[in-house]
Amino acid sequence: MWMAQRNRRNIVGEGGSQVGQVTLAGDPAGVFLDGERRDLPVFGPGGYIWRPDQGADVLVIKTGEDGEAPCVAGQRGEPNWNLAAGEVMIYGGGSSILLQRGGIVSISGFLLVNGKEVLTKG
The missing domain is CATH 2.40.50 (OB fold (Dihydrolipoamide Acetyltransferase, E2P))
Known part of the structure; x- marks a missing residue:
């Protein structure tokens, strides 16, 4: 049973x-x-x-x-992102923010703060 x-x-x-x-x-x-x-x-x-x-x-x-x-x-996340345990990624439209171990923040794409460009995609 x-x-x-x-x-x-x-x-x-x-x-x-x-x-x-x-x-x-x-x-x-x-x-x-x-x-x-x-x-x-x-x-x-x-x-x-x-x-x-x-x-x-x-x-x-x-x-x-x-x-x-x-x-x-x-x-479901993409399996090829290869994130380490505890890491977080926010992504969409070709841009991403990756919070990595060791206090590293990686930004991909254009970063605007209050409408002003701070970081140019490179």
Whole structure:
């Protein structure tokens, strides 16, 4: 009986989340899971706003009493970024900010402070 219960919990798609691929970019988003789902709201941590791009792999969490209200909660990172444990990267549109170990902050792209260019892309 224990094995039957254990195996039942591991069935794909039965849990409270799935990985899907974005079919309609933006917020709300369209995501292909077991079929295309449209108008999924996109969530992120407080103070952080993002919009998934078409083709991105995203984490969809099933909310509501019966999982009838799915929402997009995150996006899979690129495996070739090679971040060390504890490092953080914010990226989008060809620009990035990388917080590295040892107190290093790396910025890629143009840096504007109050509309004035501080760093030129090089």
